[in-house]
Amino acid sequence: MILTVVGTLLMVIEPLGGPRWSRLYGHIALLGLAGALVAAVSAYSTPGPAFSGMLIADGFGAFFRVLVIGVGILTVLASYRYLGREGVDTAEYHALILFSITGQCIMVTANELIMIFIGLEISSIASYVLAGYLRDDKRANEAALKYFLLGSFATAFLLYGIAWIYGLTGSTNLSAIRTALLSRDSTASPILVAVSAALMLVGLGFKVSGAPFQIWAPDVYQGAPAPVSAFLSAGPKAAAFAVFLRVFMTAFAPIGPGWEPLVWLSALLSMTIGNFAALTQSNIKRLLAYSSIAHAGYVLVAVAARSETGTAAAMFYLAAYALMNIGAFAVIVHLSGKGERFVGVDDFAGLATRQPFTAALLTVFLLSLIGVPLTGGFFGKFYIFKAALESHLVWLTVLGLLNSAVAAYYYLRILVVMYMHEPSEAASEAEPLGAGMKAALVLPALGTFVLGIFPSALLTFASKSAVLVR
Amino acid sequence: MTLLNLVLALPALGFLALLFVPRDKPQVIRALAIAVALIAFIASIGLATGLRSDVPGMQFATDVIWIPSPEIHFHIGIDGVSLWLVILSAFLTPICILISWRFIDKRVKEFYAFLLLLEFGLIGVFISLDLFLFYVFWEVSLVPMYFLIGIWGHERRIYAAVKFFLFTMSGSVLMLVGIIYLYNRAGTFDYLAILNQMAGGKLSFTPGQELLLFLAFFIAFAIKVPLFPLHTWLPDAHVEAPSAGSVMLASVMLKMGTYGLLRYCVPMFPEAARRCAPWIIVLAIIGIIYGALVAMVQPNMKKLVAYSSVSHLGFVVLGIFSFTQLGFDGAVYQMLNHGISTGALFVLVGYLYERRHSLAIADFGGVATPAPWLSTVFMITMLASIGLPTLNNFVGEYLVLQGAAQANFRWAVFAAIGVILSACYMLWLYQRVFYGDTPEPVAEHVYDLNRREWAAVLPLVAMMVWMGVYTPSFLPPITRANTAILDQSRMNVRFRVALPPAPYLTAREVPRAR
Numbered sequence: 003m004i005l006t007v008v009g010t011l012l013m014v015i016e017p018l019g020g021p022r023w024s025r026l027y028g029h030i031a032l033l034g035l036a037g038a039l040v041a042a043v044s045a046y047s048t049p050g051p052a053f054s055g056m057l058i059a060d061g062f063g064a065f066f067r068v069l070v071i072g073v074g075i076l077t078v079l080a081s082y083r084y085l086g087r088e089g090v091d092t093a094e095y096h097a098l099i100l101f102s103i104t105g106q107c108i109m110v111t112a113n114e115l116i117m118i119f120i121g122l123e124i125s126s127i128a129s130y131v132l133a134g135y136l137r138d139d140k141r142a143n144e145a146a147l148k149y150f151l152l153g154s155f156a157t158a159f160l161l162y163g164i165a166w167i168y169g170l171t172g173s174t175n176l177s178a179i180r181t182a183l184l185s186r187d188s189t190a191s192p193i194l195v196a197v198s199a200a201l202m203l204v205g206l207g208f209k210v211s212g213a214p215f216q217i218w219a220p221d222v223y224q225g226a227p228a229p230v231s232a233f234l235s236a237g238p239k240a241a242a243f244a245v246f247l248r249v250f251m252t253a254f255a256p257i258g259p260g261w262e263p264l265v266w267l268s269a270l271l272s273m274t275i276g277n278f279a280a281l282t283q284s285n286i287k288r289l290l291a292y293s294s295i296a297h298a299g300y301v302l303v304a305v306a307a308r309s310e311t312g313t314a315a316a317m318f319y320l321a322a323y324a325l326m327n328i329g330a331f332a333v334i335v336h337l338s339g340k341g342e343r344f345v346g347v348d349d350f351a352g353l354a355t356r357q358p359f360t361a362a363l364l365t366v367f368l369l370s371l372i373g374v375p376l377t378g379g380f381f382g383k384f385y386i387f388k389a390a391l392e393s394h395l396v397w398l399t400v401l402g403l404l405n406s407a408v409a410a411y412y413y414l415r416i417l418v419v420m421y422m423h424e425p426s427e428a429a430s431e432a433e434p435l436g437a438g439m440k441a442a443l444v445l446p447a448l449g450t451f452v453l454g455i456f457p458s459a460l461l462t463f464a465s466k467s468a469v470l471v472r
Numbered sequence: 473m474t475l476l477n478l479v480l481a482l483p484a485l486g487f488l489a490l491l492f493v494p495r496d497k498p499q500v501i502r503a504l505a506i507a508v509a510l511i512a513f514i515a516s517i518g519l520a521t522g523l524r525s526d527v528p529g530m531q532f533a534t535d536v537i538w539i540p541s542p543e544i545h546f547h548i549g550i551d552g553v554s555l556w557l558v559i560l561s562a563f564l565t566p567i568c569i570l571i572s573w574r575f576i577d578k579r580v581k582e583f584y585a586f587l588l589l590l591e592f593g594l595i596g597v598f599i600s601l602d603l604f605l606f607y608v609f610w611e612v613s614l615v616p617m618y619f620l621i622g623i624w625g626h627e628r629r630i631y632a633a634v635k636f637f638l639f640t641m642s643g644s645v646l647m648l649v650g651i652i653y654l655y656n657r658a659g660t661f662d663y664l665a666i667l668n669q670m671a672g673g674k675l676s677f678t679p680g681q682e683l684l685l686f687l688a689f690f691i692a693f694a695i696k697v698p699l700f701p702l703h704t705w706l707p708d709a710h711v712e713a714p715s716a717g718s719v720m721l722a723s724v725m726l727k728m729g730t731y732g733l734l735r736y737c738v739p740m741f742p743e744a745a746r747r748c749a750p751w752i753i754v755l756a757i758i759g760i761i762y763g764a765l766v767a768m769v770q771p772n773m774k775k776l777v778a779y780s781s782v783s784h785l786g787f788v789v790l791g792i793f794s795f796t797q798l799g800f801d802g803a804v805y806q807m808l809n810h811g812i813s814t815g816a817l818f819v820l821v822g823y824l825y826e827r828r829h830s831l832a833i834a835d836f837g838g839v840a841t842p843a844p845w846l847s848t849v850f851m852i853t854m855l856a857s858i859g860l861p862t863l864n865n866f867v868g869e870y871l872v873l874q875g876a877a878q879a880n881f882r883w884a885v886f887a888a889i890g891v892i893l894s895a896c897y898m899l900w901l902y903q904r905v906f907y908g909d910t911p912e913p914v915a916e917h918v919y920d921l922n923r924r925e926w927a928a929v930l931p932l933v934a935m936m937v938w939m940g941v942y943t944p945s946f947l948p949p950i951t952r953a954n955t956a957i958l959d960q961s962r963m964n965v966r967f968r969v970a971l972p973p974a975p976y977l978t979a980r981e982v983p984r985a986r
Contacts, residue, residue, distance in 0.1 A: 355579075358495075369615065372641075374611050374612070374614070374615060375607065375608035375609075375611045375612055376608065376612060380611075384648070384652070387648070387649070387652060388542070388652045388655070388656070391649070391652050391653055391656055392656055396649075396653075399649055399652075400646070400649055403645035403646070403648060403649055404642065404645060404646075406645060407638065407641045407642040407645050410637060410638060410641050411634065411638055414618075414634050414637060414638075415634075417622075418622060418630050418633070418634065421619065421622065421623050422622050422623055422629070422630050422633075456539075457539060458539045458540050458541060461541065462540075462541065465541070
């Protein structure tokens with residue numbers, strides 16, 4: 003709620019303020035997000051259904067709300083300098099981010115397919131605009147258009163699936179669908195239920211960029227402005243996974259054995275395609291896009307486990323992933339220079355000599371993405387594959403972990419150029435870290451270590467709330 | 473806080489402290505690094521004197537919960553085998569700092585920070601008694617070594633560093649699968665608790681499961697050892713690494729693999745280990761002979777030493793998979809010997825490189841004339857490496873051969889060929905580098921050892937002699953620990969429930985399985 007108000011407020015005051023106030027918009031957005039954070043936490047203290055059962059304030063929802071709002075805060079922090087550099091520091095940008103997060107907050111707490119759909123639309127439409135935010139940039143326009151076309155297509159699939167399941171069970175409430183599917187005298191034909199589940203799988207598979215619906219991701223992440231790519235790869239993805247888990251673990255749990263092989267296959271394809279395609283990328287945004295496909299694959303492994311530990315593992319992983327990925331993208335934002343000239347892997351050359359602190363932080367994020375112990379990424383992977391082994395997905399575990407060894411190669415490549423090559427133009431030109439950027443880098447790095455050394459607090463919370471999703 | 477905690481914590485604290493020293497004060501950085509490393513070494517000697525012979529099982533143990541769910545303990549402790557490997561790590565780190573004193577002149581701060589972080593990881597690997605903790609340290613030690621090779625190495629350093637990282641990583645993810653699987657079966661990551669459950673018959677595997685688990689661990693360790701044919705990363709990594717990196721890599725890091733085989737593969741999966749033993753021994757013997765033959769034709773000194781490592785480590789694996797007391801003792805002793813003598817070889821080759829800026833054997837000749845002391849020290853080290861009686865390697869090789877002969881005489885015969893070959897390549901190397909005419913560049917650039925270099929290499933020479941002539945200082949704790957491992961391994965195979973638990977296991981109660 004707060005988000006919408008602040009977002010609208012921002013839209014209104016923009017014409018009044020003029021360019022002198024450009025920083026202020028960011029501050030206001032931050033305030034709004036902080037307010038929303040407080041509201042999200044306090045909503046958790048009074049759990050229960052809200053808005054006549056359309057939304058549900060449970061631990062699972064609160065977890066993802068805090069996550070997406072946190073992603074929003076980091077994105078805003080990382081955007082200050084960037085927007086100034088590109089000369090687009092308007093209030094619109096922040097308003098769009100706030101709207102998108104509002105949509106995601108609705109998605110993650112929705113207990114109702116229609117609410118899910120509404121949240122998804124709010125979030126997606128804002129994201130489409132954000133992706134094309136640099137109006138004069140050809141790539142950004144291409145990205146926005148692609149994102150929009152494919153995105154609407156996927157949403158249509160989802161909507162079709164919703165309509166179908168409504169026709170079959172007479173309800174759009176997730177728990178009601180579950181009950182209807184479980185009841186003996188259900189008249190719904192299993193084939194039609196399967197079709198509707200498959201339709202929704204396609205729609206959501208697109209949103210989480212799981213293979214074979216991942217085609218859009220590299221182009222969009224590469225074309226969109228760097229802070230927006232950071233946002234897209236963490237926020238909407240986490241929210242989409244939340245929906246994924248809720249829909250499939252709650253509503254479609256009764257037909258679990260049916261969809262498990264599909265998710266299994268999608269997980270394996272995502273990991274393999276993501277990692278192998280990333281091996282040959284020279285544009286760092288594109289590289290991280292493929293890596294994010296691969297990471298979606300890891301989370302899908304947790305979904306395929308179809309257990310509470312799996313859900314908890316997915317939640318933990320998404321939190322760890324959001325931190326490390328936003329951090330890595332923030333470094334790109336910092337280095338890219340005006341007009342995003344420096345987004346090649348080679349532009350990171352010699353960063354360690356010029357800005358050892360930035361390089362060290364990026365090292366933390368990359369090691370976490372590789373999955374080296376004492377970072378959040380490691381525990382995330384560990385919990386996921388532990389859950390998968392508990393559910394006897396031995397082959398998926400072995401292939402997944404081998405995949406993560408492949409992934410090490412392209413992350414190492416960035417470390418190599420950063421530490422072992424002579425400084426490039428980009429590294430020499432990079433300005434010192436601004437306050438906002440510093441916060442956007444140090445906070446996720448600290449978070450990555452906290453998750454890597456003391457993961458139990460978050461995991462306990464995740465396990466507790468995972469029980470609620472059923 | 474036990475002494476063992478202190479030994480583990482010191483390098484980590486040193487690492488953190490180094491991060492806060494300004495980078496324009498290299499002298500302060502070096503002084504701090506060596507001070508920390510020396511204190512850690514002195515503390516580690518306290519472990520040797522404090523290890524009691526009348527107490528069975530793990531000593532200096534600490535067991536606290538690190539992560540409550542899934543229950544992961546910070547459980548450390550040492551027995552006679554890990555004791556000496558910890559001391560070896562703590563002993564070689566100050567030496568590595570000394571030999572890098574002048575040689576490393578760029579990014580000094582990061583170099584010493586990584587070196588201490590490496591020491592932390594290595595010591596952690598040898599003292600972990602929780603499989604998860606072990607895996608954490610195993611991976612943690614990988615990162616600093618990657619940077620040591622990649623930043624301060626020679627021309628093809630990046631290739632070597634990445635190859636090193638990927639080889640080890642692909643092996644260790646399989647081990648992670650194995651560890652998680654064990655946890656799901658046993659309900660604990662605790663090494664002693666798992667052994668206890670196996671001994672009590674609570675935890676047992678079908679032969680197929682056991683074989684797969686064994687392989688998951690074995691491949692990770694075999695890559696690290698490295699066992700033929702998984703050794704290809706080693707020559708690259710050794711040749712490209714800076715001297716300190718080569719020393720730590722050869723002397724300590726390779727031992728992570730053999731230590732893992734002895735500590736985890738043999739007692740936890742005894743039947744699979746015995747079933748695979750003939751194959752593994754064949755690979756080990758191929759490694760011994762192949763490594764020696766390839767070493768013989770190397771034009772590059774570091775590569776020669778690297779291949780000799782493949783050969784020497786083959787002995788260690790042979791000893792372990794002979795499943796005899798002598799074989800085990802010899803294997804552990806040989807791990808330490810190889811650490812000392814090959815470490816010394818890399819130090820000396822590093823000295824030659826600092827002088828002549830080349831590693832090619834052809835660029836040297838007649839070094840004995842301008843640098844007589846350097847030649848003498850090299851001679852002693854070389855003889856130790858060949859296995860001359862009264863120097864350390866002889867003891868280890870003899871024990872391994874004896875143990876192998878007890879198991880199967882033919883193995884000993886083939887392995888002994890390796891000993892002969894090692895004399896060939898080493899003596900030939902020595903002849904080409906130190907004797908003959910002294911070419912102009914050698915006479916001009918090569919000078920004798922200075923005081924700092926003496927300080928680094930003298931302790932190594934002293935250890936070669938000490939370990940060669942007076943084994944009672946070292947062998948008894950090793951033997952005791954090995955007896956326990958062997959008992960454990962035997963018991964798990966044949967008399968699963970009949971025997972009372974080995975003394976090894978009495979240190980800890982059986983935790984409830986989940």
